[in-house]
Amino acid sequence: xxxxxxxxxxxxxxQTTERILYFIKTKGPVSTAALAKTLxxxxxxxRQQVQKLVSAGLIEGRQEPQAGAGRPRQNWILTEAGNARxxxxxxxxxxxxxxxxxxxxxxxxxxxxxxxxxxxxxxxxAQACKAADLPTRLQQLAAIRDEEGYMARVEADGDDWLLIExxxxxxxxxxxxxxxxxxxxQLFQEVVGPAASVVREQHLLSDxxxxxxxxxxxx
Numbered sequence: 001x002x003x004x005x006x007x008x009x010x011x012x013x014x015q016t017t018e019r020i021l022y023f024i025k026t027k028g029p030v031s032t033a034a035l036a037k038t039l040x041x042x043x044x045x046x047r048q049q050v051q052k053l054v055s056a057g058l059i060e061g062r063q064e065p066q067a068g069a070g071r072p073r074q075n076w077i078l079t080e081a082g083n084a085r086x087x088x089x090x091x092x093x094x095x096x097x098x099x100x101x102x103x104x105x106x107x108x109x110x111x112x113x114x115x116x117x118x119x120x121x122x123x124x125x126a127q128a129c130k131a132a133d134l135p136t137r138l139q140q141l142a143a144i145r146d147e148e149g150y151m152a153r154v155e156a157d158g159d160d161w162l163l164i165e166x167x168x169x170x171x172x173x174x175x176x177x178x179x180x181x182x183x184x185x186q187l188f189q190e191v192v193g194p195a196a197s198v199v200r201e202q203h204l205l206s207d208x209x210x211x212x213x214x215x216x217x218x219x
Contacts, residue, residue, distance in 0.1 A: 016049055021058065021078065021085055026151065026166045028209060029062050029075035050076060058082035077209070086151075086167050111179065118183045122190065129191050138163060138215060141191050150211075163188065163213040168204050175205060188213060 016039070023038055024030055036046035053059045053076075060079050063072040101110050129140040138154045138161055145152035149169035155162045170180060181203070188198045196217050202208035 017053065017058070020049060020053060021082055024059060024076055024078055024082070025086065029064065029077045031073060031075050035076075053082075056081075058085070086169075114179045114183055117180075118187065121183075121187055125187060125191055134192060134196060134215075134217070135161065137191060141188070157214070159217065161215040162201075163198075163215060165211040165213075166209075168211065171204060178205065181205065185213075188215075194218070 019039060020035060023035065027034075032046050032050050033043065035050065036043050039046065041049075050059070054061075057079055059076045059082055061074050062077050064075050065072050098110065101113055105112075125141065125144060128144045129137045131137040131140055135154075142152040142154045142163060145163075145165060149167065151166040153164050153166075155164060181200075185198065185200055192198055192215055196215050199214045199216070200211065201214050202210060202212035204211050
């Protein structure tokens with residue numbers, strides 16, 4: 001991870017900081033109590049770490065309504081600076097290159113660029129995802145996506161499966177041109193085959209915390 005310019009005043013902070021940021025990235029929004037339990041520290045120690053991260057601009061509070069009467073619960077999410085601690089695949093350069101392609105070749109040229117990336121990914125995924133059964137094939141897909149920086153994993157959800165991606169290393173490019181996201185969804189459908197459907201249920205570009213895809217067997 002790349003560290004921001006803001007420093008914490010505890011010699012042990014870097015390791016603890018990484019654990020907290022990773023936990024919020026993959027499980028957030030989370031409460032101070034949940035952080036204390038996961039990191040096996042006292043509630044007071046967890047509160048001190050949280051305040052340091054808030055002061056450093058890496059996390060911020062979000063009020064979550066209680067299920068019933070009572071005050072809203074305070075949970076913690078990553079700020080833009082906190083998210084910047086995870087790989088962004090040279091975001092600014094990518095945005096400039098996309099802008100140059102648009103200016104020089106128009107939308108048709110940009111579609112051609114996305115198509116070329118899609119073909120390269122299709123070949124890589126076809127090589128990596130060869131299992132005959134769908135659950136194993138999904139694990140293989142998650143593995144290659146994880147290698148690409150998406151922090152991907154597969155979880156069972158009843159009779160369905162969820163492909164969860166806690167990070168998007170091309171988020172800046174996807175915000176500039178959402179054709180990248182449409183291309184990925186199509187590739188996932190090709191990997192799972194006609195025996196299942198893929199639906200995106202959560203999307204980082206729609207202000208979700210992560211991208212989540214539901215894979216449902218076709219009856």
